[in-house]
Every structure is written in C-alpha cells, then in structure tokens.
Amino acid sequence: MGKKILVIGGVAAGATAAAKARRTDETAEITILEKNGYVSFANCGIPYYIGNVIKSRNSLLLQNAKSLKKRYNIDVYTNTEAIRIDPDKKIVFAKNNRDENLTFNYDKLILCNGAKTIIPQIEGISEIDYFTVRSIEDMDKIKDFIEDHKPESACVIGAGYIGIETSEALMHCGLKVTVVEALPHILPTFSPEVSLKIYEKMSSCGITLKTETKIVKTYKQDNKIILLSEKGESFTTDLLIIATGVKPDVELAKTAGLEIGLAGGVMVNSRMETSVADIYAAGDLVEKKDIITGNYILAPLAGPANREGRVAGCNAAGGNLEYKGTLRTAIVSFENACCAQTGLSHKEAIKYGFDASFTYTEDPNHVEYYPDPKYIFIKLIFDRKTGKILGAEASGENGVERRIDVISTAIFAGLTVYDLGEIDFCYSPPYGAAKDPVNISGLVATNFINGSSLITPQQFLEIYSSELQILDVRTRIEFKSYRVKNARNIYVNDLRESIAELDKNRPVYIYCAVGYRGYVATKLLRSYGFDAYNISGGIEAIKRTAKIKSMEVIDAGNS
Incomplete structure (x- = not known):
C-alpha cells in the first residue's frame, strides 16, 4: 500500500491537488475532507447562475465524490470539517454533519481550506x-x-x-x-x-x-x-x-503550528511546503510570491489556487514542481463593460521603490474601418530607468482580456516596454490592426522614456488654469463637440502653417482625442523650439481624470 495523502478542502486548490497527486502516484491512498456538501465546483460561476446567465446548476458541479472515486480512486468525505491537526502523530481530527468525531492518519497533508468572507463590524x-x-x-x-x-x-x-x-x-x-x-x-x-x-x-x-x-x-x-x-x-x-472581501482561514493551520505570514496567510516555499514537515498548503489559504517584487502577498484568485494545488499535489506524491509566483492577473465585467489588470499598480510600484511612471493609450480592438470598433483604454506602468514592465490596467468592451494577457505574459518573460512595440500580433481587419493596442502602448512608453515630453492628465490638471496655453489639435468638428476649457484649436495637419499664432515664450500643453496626433504636434513644435507637452491619453483621459477629481474643465456644445 502506498503513502497516505490527505487533502483538506476541495474546489480549485484541493481537488486539483488530489487529482495531480493521483497522476503522480497511482499507489497512494488519497482522501479529501470537504466541510461543505460539494467537493469541486465552479465558484466563479455562482453570480452568473444567480443572474440566470448560466441556466444549469449542475454545470457548476465539476466533480463529485462518486466521479472522483471512479476516475481518480480518491476517497471524498463531504460535510466533514477538519478541527485539529497533530503534526507529531500525523493525525487530523474532524467532525461530520452527523456530529460524529473522526480521525484520519496521513503521511503527507495538503491544506486547501481556503478563505472566509470578511464580515464588517456593523452594529446589529x-x-x-x-x-x-x-x-x-x-x-x-x-x-x-x-x-x-x-x-x-x-x-x-x-x-x-x-x-x-x-x-x-x-x-x-x-x-x-x-x-x-x-x-x-x-x-x-x-x-x-x-x-x-x-x-x-x-x-x-x-x-x-x-x-x-x-x-x-x-x-x-x-x-x-x-x-x-x-x-x-x-x-x-x-x-x-x-x-x-475574504481573508485566509488559518485557524486549522494554527493548530499545527504553521508559520503565518505578515499578510495573514500560511507561509509556503516554492514547493508549497509549509514550516512543518510533510504539510503542504495551497490556494486562498496561503501567501503567494509576487513575481515582480519577490514579496509575499494575498491573491485570492482561482488561477493561482489551481496552479498551487497542482504543485502541492505533485510534490506530496513524490514529484518535483515549483510555483514561480503570481502577477494577480484578473478581469471583471458588468454587462459589456470590463476591466482587467496584471502586476503592480502605479502606487504599489512607487511604494516598492521603482522609478515608476505610466502612460495612457486608447485604441480600437480592430481597425476603425471595420464595423463596430471598440476602444481599449490601457494604463501601462513601467520603470523609467530600465523599461521594465511593472503592471497594466485596461478597460473597454471587446478585446481587453487579450491585451492584458499579452502584457502579463511579457512581464512573466521579463520583457520590457521596448519589446512590447515589437511583438507580432495576428492581424486581419475583424480581429486587430497592424499596430495592436499593446504595440502602441509599448511605443508610447518607449517614447516617454526617450524624452517625448509626455505629461499625465493628473499633472496637467494640477497646473490647469485659464492662463495656460492649451492646444487642441483635433479637427474642428471634434473640437466643437467638446473640448478643454480655454483651449484653442489648430488641426494637426494645419499646424506648420499656423505656428506663428502660438506664443513661443510660454509652454504649450497639447491634446488630441487619445494621444497620437498630440504626439505628432508635440514633436513638430519642439523642432521649432517650443516648450511643448503632449497630454497622455488625450482628451478622453483628461475627461476621465477630471470626472474623478470633480473638476469642471470640459466645455461641451458648439462654439
């Protein structure tokens, strides 16, 4: 008879750990204890079943005790909660929903009992x-x-x-x-x-x-x-x-004397081994290594939990895998609007000592001449000295997930903003453009590092006043629809012939719709000796930032 592998908790980490342990060692005795009635289910699909988007309840039930036994020869005890661990005797004490006390011996133990909802302190x-x-x-x-x-x-x-x-x-x-x-x-x-x-x-x-x-x-x-x-x-x-939100459910881990990290989760190494011999842990219970900073953080996400479970299960069964860490890549949507992110935020990057800056770009998910283009707003965070990509955020309606996944992959592979502009993307009018939004994001960041005189909307709004020389280089029709207050309009194509209209002794703050025409105008004016600055992300980014700051800087309507 093989070694006894006991897994506490199912779902993303636990069920994955047990299945990987079986694939690694056919002779092992593998048992899962799950305190709820369902051992493997798609918890990320729960809101969509509540809202009747997913019609079948059964489609959320990925495996059950019977199917896990049949396919993987894994014994499952549902409605059975582990209460205490004796790591010296290698015994887990549990209680089921019939109030029966049970004990389980193990050679290797994998804790995957997850996190619990944070209930706010509210009177009553x-x-x-x-x-x-x-x-x-x-x-x-x-x-x-x-x-x-x-x-x-x-x-x-x-x-x-x-x-x-x-x-x-x-x-x-x-x-x-x-x-x-x-x-x-x-x-x-x-x-x-x-x-x-x-x-x-x-x-x-x-x-x-x-x-x-x-x-x-x-x-x-x-x-x-x-x-x-x-x-x-x-x-x-x-x-x-x-x-x-949620926090790691560490009470059981504490009974075994496991080390708890500063963020409140169980500490593990790259093999998902805890501080106590023969006990592994994975999922929302543990602190994860941030790939960019090397710090240990909480990241209660299904993807990392699944990968950690795989590593823990393999190693508990005698294999040798390592978990490299997480970038917290994630996405959320409401109807057709979605936001996605990967890596560090700008604030986090500053906190961790990077010489961090960011750029905004907004480009269509496919060429504009193909019907129904949807613009993707990308905030790219990077180190100004090295070009190291530190993170990204994006919002839009179509293609957001693809771009964040690419940037996540680039960070994982150690690429820089210089590389983003060179990545090959598949292109056909229904699917993209010759320059993908990720390419453009990388090129804008590269230009910024190389001295393209780019300023953020936040920096612009901090100094905004009616005395500034503000130049809108969009078409007259665009300018009439809405514009920054006190801006003057010279279309970028007419700028060479109209340079004399600008005051060369004062800085010029330039914007277009989303940034590119402003960049062209800035380069042109600087070649003529102007102190010119392009506002990152154009008027669309200015509008967003002004709305957040409750600043009335946009004029709408004809003029």
Whole structure:
C-alpha cells in the first residue's frame, strides 16, 4: 500500500491537488475532507447562475465524490470539517454533519481550506439575515430567497469583483440594486480612471452606487433591512449581500503550528511546503510570491489556487514542481463593460521603490474601418530607468482580456516596454490592426522614456488654469463637440502653417482625442523650439481624470 495523502478542502486548490497527486502516484491512498456538501465546483460561476446567465446548476458541479472515486480512486468525505491537526502523530481530527468525531492518519497533508468572507463590524449585523457568495450552499440560499420572498430591492456591501458581479446578477433578477463601498471608488484594486468604465455602465443600468460610504448599523423594521451609514444616510433593502472581501482561514493551520505570514496567510516555499514537515498548503489559504517584487502577498484568485494545488499535489506524491509566483492577473465585467489588470499598480510600484511612471493609450480592438470598433483604454506602468514592465490596467468592451494577457505574459518573460512595440500580433481587419493596442502602448512608453515630453492628465490638471496655453489639435468638428476649457484649436495637419499664432515664450500643453496626433504636434513644435507637452491619453483621459477629481474643465456644445 502506498503513502497516505490527505487533502483538506476541495474546489480549485484541493481537488486539483488530489487529482495531480493521483497522476503522480497511482499507489497512494488519497482522501479529501470537504466541510461543505460539494467537493469541486465552479465558484466563479455562482453570480452568473444567480443572474440566470448560466441556466444549469449542475454545470457548476465539476466533480463529485462518486466521479472522483471512479476516475481518480480518491476517497471524498463531504460535510466533514477538519478541527485539529497533530503534526507529531500525523493525525487530523474532524467532525461530520452527523456530529460524529473522526480521525484520519496521513503521511503527507495538503491544506486547501481556503478563505472566509470578511464580515464588517456593523452594529446589529448578527441579528440580520444576510448572504455571502462563496459556496454552492450560499448560491442556493440566495436563489431560494429570491424565489420564495420575491424581493424588490437588494443592497450589496462591497464593490470588489464579487460585489460587482453579484450586483449584475441581482439586476438580472429584476431587483433594484444599491452597491455600497467604503473606499473612494469601486473596484479598489484598479485605478479610478480605469474602473470608471464599469462605474458608468452600472450607473446607466440603474444601479445606485454609493462610494465613501461605510455602513455602521443595521436593524430590521417591517420585514425590511435598514442600513445606516457613518455619514447618517439610511438605506432600506429586502435582500442584503456581504461582499467585502475574504481573508485566509488559518485557524486549522494554527493548530499545527504553521508559520503565518505578515499578510495573514500560511507561509509556503516554492514547493508549497509549509514550516512543518510533510504539510503542504495551497490556494486562498496561503501567501503567494509576487513575481515582480519577490514579496509575499494575498491573491485570492482561482488561477493561482489551481496552479498551487497542482504543485502541492505533485510534490506530496513524490514529484518535483515549483510555483514561480503570481502577477494577480484578473478581469471583471458588468454587462459589456470590463476591466482587467496584471502586476503592480502605479502606487504599489512607487511604494516598492521603482522609478515608476505610466502612460495612457486608447485604441480600437480592430481597425476603425471595420464595423463596430471598440476602444481599449490601457494604463501601462513601467520603470523609467530600465523599461521594465511593472503592471497594466485596461478597460473597454471587446478585446481587453487579450491585451492584458499579452502584457502579463511579457512581464512573466521579463520583457520590457521596448519589446512590447515589437511583438507580432495576428492581424486581419475583424480581429486587430497592424499596430495592436499593446504595440502602441509599448511605443508610447518607449517614447516617454526617450524624452517625448509626455505629461499625465493628473499633472496637467494640477497646473490647469485659464492662463495656460492649451492646444487642441483635433479637427474642428471634434473640437466643437467638446473640448478643454480655454483651449484653442489648430488641426494637426494645419499646424506648420499656423505656428506663428502660438506664443513661443510660454509652454504649450497639447491634446488630441487619445494621444497620437498630440504626439505628432508635440514633436513638430519642439523642432521649432517650443516648450511643448503632449497630454497622455488625450482628451478622453483628461475627461476621465477630471470626472474623478470633480473638476469642471470640459466645455461641451458648439462654439
């Protein structure tokens, strides 16, 4: 008989670990303990089933105890929670839903018991019926409540990934939805100018969004849930969802004396080994190595959990794999608007000591002459000294995921912004352009490093006044539709003949729609001795930034 491999927890990390262990060692005795009723399910699909986008509940159930036994010869105990670990005797103590105490011996133990929802400190919350969105059981409770009670309204506390996706699902169920977020903007891991795409889409769909709003008290009145904010606002709802993030569920790990890291997760090495011999860990439970900084962080995402589970399962069964780390590459959508990110944000890059800067570009997902182009807004973060790509964020409606995946791959491979401009992309009018948005993003960053006199919209708005010399180099028709206040319009094609109209003794701040024509104009004026600056991302980026800063700098209408 082979070694005993015990896996605690299923889903992305646990089920993957067990399956990989079996593929590595056919003779091992492999057992999974899962505290819930379902050992392997697509938890990322839960909001889409709630919202009736995914019609079949069974499609979310990827494996069950019977199928895992049949295909992989893995024994599964569902509704069985591990309570304590004795690492010296290599015993796990557990209890099932019949209140029976069980013990399991192991040679190798893999902890994949994940994370738990962070419940905010709200007065009265323990007296209120609220829902979380983590498990099939959670999903069923929400579906049953909607079907049985026919709620008219819902409130989602938290505007991260799960909060956004769940609010969309509840909207599809016909509910009037309010989303409350304590931080200044939705999707806090994104820059506000990027997440604005989803904010505007949610608003246009009738979602009420309340940012910088912290709920401090709740109570029930006439079968309604009343929520009170720190600012004295009151919200009334029929259905309450808590989506304020998750934290590693480390209580079981602590019983075995496992080292807990500064971020609050179990510490592991590249082989997913913990600080205690013969105990591995993977998934949302553990801290992960950030590929760019080398620091250990939390990244509760399905992709890293799956890869970590594979490494842990292989090594527990006698193999030799290493996990290289994560870039936290992720995407979220609301209807047809989506945001994606990879690597560090600009603030994080500064925090970790990089000489970091960023550029904005906005280009169509395919050539403009092909019907229905959709523009992709990309914020590329990089080191000014080395050209090292540090991260990227993007928003749009079509092709966003492809571009962020490419940049993620470039970071993983150690490429620089100089390389981004040279990458070969497949091109046909329905699918792209001769210069892909990623190419352009890399070229703009390269030009910036090489001294192209690029400034960010944030820098421009910090110095904005009616005294500035601001030049709009778009067409007259574009200029008439909307423009920066106090800007003058000279179309880029007419600039050579109109240079005398500009004051050479004052700086010129130039913009077009999204950046390229502004770049051409800036190069031209600088060749004539002007102190000219191109505003990164053009007026579209200025509009985004001004809206976030609540600055009235855009004139609309004919003139």
